[in-house]
Amino acid sequence: MNYPSQIGCLLLTGLAMYACQNPLKDVELRFIEPLPTTVELRLKPEGGVLPKQLVVKVVGPDAGEVVTPLNTTKFKVSEDGRLYLSLRTSATPTANTPIRFTVVGTADDAYAVVFPVVLSSRNPRLFGEDLFREQTKAPVVQATGSSDATGALKAVLTTQTPSATPGGSTTQFTIPAGVQLRDPLGAVVAGTVNVRMKQLDTRSVAQFSGNGILFQPLTAAGQPSPTQQFGTVAGGVQILAYNDDYQLIKSFAKPARLTFRLIPQLINPQKNRPVQAGDLISLFSYDATVGRWQQEPAGIVVRNAQNELEYVAEVTHLSDWVAAFTNSICEAGPVFKISSRVPPGNLLYRCQVIDATTNLPVPNTSGNTDFYSTITNGRTLPLYFLPTGSRIKLNVYDSESPTVVTSAAVDGCAATQVPLDLSSFKTPKNLPVPVTVALQFPCKSLNEAKLPTKAIYAQFRESGTTNWYDLPVLRYEPGKTEFSIVTYDVKIGKTYDIQAGASPGNYTVSQPDQLIDSNKWVIRIKTKEYCN
Template sequence: MKSYIMFSFRPVIPVFIGLCLAFSCQKLNPLEGVQLTVNTDIYKSPMMIQFVDGSPQSTKIPEGLTVSISGPGKNLVVDDLGGKDFTVAGNILTLVLDRTAKPTEEKPIVFTISVSGPGYLSTSKTITVVDEERPINYVVPLVALSAPPAGVTAASGTVSLNGGTIEAPVGNGKNEGAELTIAPGTQVRDAAGNTINAANVSTRIVHFGTDQMTSLLSFPGGFTPQNVNRNGTVTEGAFVTAGFVAIDMQAGGKEVKSFSKPIEVKIGISDDFVNPDNNQKLQPGDEIPTWSYENSTGEWKEEGVAKVSKNADGKLIATFTATHLSYWNLDYFYNLGPVCNRYYTQIKVNSNVTSYQSGYQGFLYAGNQVLNGYNFDVTNGAVSYIFNPRRSNMRVKVMDMTKYPAKPVGETALFNPCAVTTVPINLSLPAPPPPITVDINFTAKCSGKDVNIKPSAWLLLYEPTGGWYGGYTYEYMQSGKATVTVKEGKEYFVYAYTAGQYYTGKVTFTKFSSTVQSAGGAGVKGLSGSTSFNAASNRVKLVATYVINDCK
């Protein structure tokens, strides 16, 4: 597998996911009765974004999601048909860059995807593109409010504007909570600054602790922000968080954005948290910078400081006031290390595995804090491109995510991403099952037209007995062709996605010929095709097609 993977938390692979096709029929004008076959390498930097439930035990697939694109590079971002219809199909969003885009390490293209959906906390992901050819897959975890991931708790209720408090409880893998208090006589305002006539506010507070990886990986935008506003100056760097909250309010049928009097917010601090400024545990009287987050733009803004004290139970809390609503974050921010204009560090693998195996994740750490997670290719000699925040003293730890709890299988030494380009890693892994290599040839047919399209697209195969962590294989096809390694004798579902439609089929890969069977429920369009085995090369060939009804 040669895909390059970024910011993935967990490979939850749904039944409604697959292949994003970067093509457009609009410019095709075949002669009557003449069949044309066209390649589709017209757009750049193909991206597939998977929105997943942030809890590792959940099999729930986020649906009904809506997205918007903002940021300096937004005008160069298009959907897989070259338009601006940014529609999430199931939990998959496919994007490319316009053919005029020229991203480089020195001049990256940066944009932000904001996402919201029923039952999930709104969040966003800032994406940096530095290569016009490299296909990249992003996995963005979402917090389900009814069943949040470990390290996260939520509370909802009605709070009086004559004075009231709401509290996010301890539990779910953390010993700290959070609360907000509204002072008597407070008035609330909408986004335009107009006062909302109300006596109460419907309020929700979500608290994220710092001791659970699932909580940290739900941090909006990640811990290497590139849109940080400090006293009016926009910069980039790295966060080390002591905890964060998301606060939402409704009053009189309108969304509350600000207050006539600041609200008071208290966030509990883990006993194990260490101040990165002095490598000491926090003490009463210490101060922590506070930051607010604008979800629609991905901007963090420094707002002031929170003061550390102890509550009645003797636990550390940080207290601050807020005049508006958003994510609020207790964070130490650093512009660490020289700006080396290198956004990636290569991790080169030494293992006993000779073919791609799914279900492994690489986690990037700065000190003891996980910054990001990545799908990781454990094949011997493989190189994974790790997006780094350009700060020193980092390491990558690889975990076997098919186990619960996840099992570590190896880690790098500490490295400075500005000082090295490639870092070795030795992995201790169980012997993989016998593989079989499959050469894939895909064709999309335009219904009613003598036109065949050879798509450049993401390809996904899912093997159900492999489980949510270990059952998927994916690759980016170039002009309809790709090579993947799968388990011999196992049945796989093959998925395709194009123009808001998805197509699916199932096939078993063996050393015999077989037929692709259509799969899926009512309204799901099928794939057709067959496999053949070449004994001389010991490889399987899969030839598959599907029909597009709306080519113009």
């Protein structure tokens, strides 16, 4: 498969390319190697479609240290909602001197994306953020107020969410007049105050940060505590506040009031009865910039003027907030070592964790009772975050027959290896075939010193569809004349679109309708610029 002339420039496109033509002859080429991606922010637009005119900028104390992987400040979200950011080579983030900035995305018909980032190292970070239309059907509300030059709120600011479900919990958040508003560094926040709240569905902890797992949450004193899982949830809300310069509001000089309206059937599992006035329920906050939960002073259940039950707490900073009873879980559980005749590939088999006492499925952190895994011979299948004190079995279902293999009952908190013999499973009729994807140069040998990068990033989709999927990174191996990977993600006989580039999100080369007719998908690069 020979690509048109621009493909011959694949290693150069987007790398400050000055000239590229086909054939490459007597052309001076200069380029800059891409910077490592430090932050990948995946936007999740309501309805699955990004706004047409989404403008992205970076603001905040260290915004000047943030660039694209191509070392520009032309920030752009990809078609599939991804934003890739890098740090300038001069930036040196540490735990004591982190890099702080805020990603801002604006569009005419959507609420602004205002996402704070704190980096204490150059290690890659992956984040996700919702993007809501202004005429949203989601339980999202935005209110505005005003603070003076000293950051003092001029009037009481109250925000009330709609319910995430009919008859479900709602949240009211009230900041008293005169309270000084401060940003994450303690500076006052003056001007127009925008407060946006999203009500969380208390029926599904899977939507909470960490899928409802509080991994070693900090105590009120700032010390790590045992990992827990949300059980019965009284209320949950995400709160974001900022001024018109997108200066974030993080804390208050005096407490604000957080109120969850409770559903009548809410149970207090500690008392084994419905919740009633006077009950204390734990309160947790989540800081997305560091990815950690912290236990806050508990709130109390009261009856309001309408004789309805409410949960009331005082808070001094903004975060995601959840009031809930929690369950004790184990960070690591048994590891199942599989014996099978299933050949290597990406065939997935249905699995269930079963409570050995009740014989009922145990839901995972996403609330599902099934999960899927490959079962290649020698594979290990570890389990995590099982209830403390549980005894479990693992069911694995053959996809080619009614056969179900059940493991021995084991302690859910014992991090021990358990053999699991699946050799009774039938060999699949349609075995997956590995396909090599290769960018191949017309050389007997490459001049490795000339290569500006040793990795190419690519995405594919089946022709006629809209969603792009990442291929594994195509890498150059010394002594070869190609960048290549082996994958089971694409299949012989199908037609795909492909896009590729020298950095994530910068897919400067795109080709539609490429039929894979053998187990090697070869993309022939015409240029001899890198040949010896």
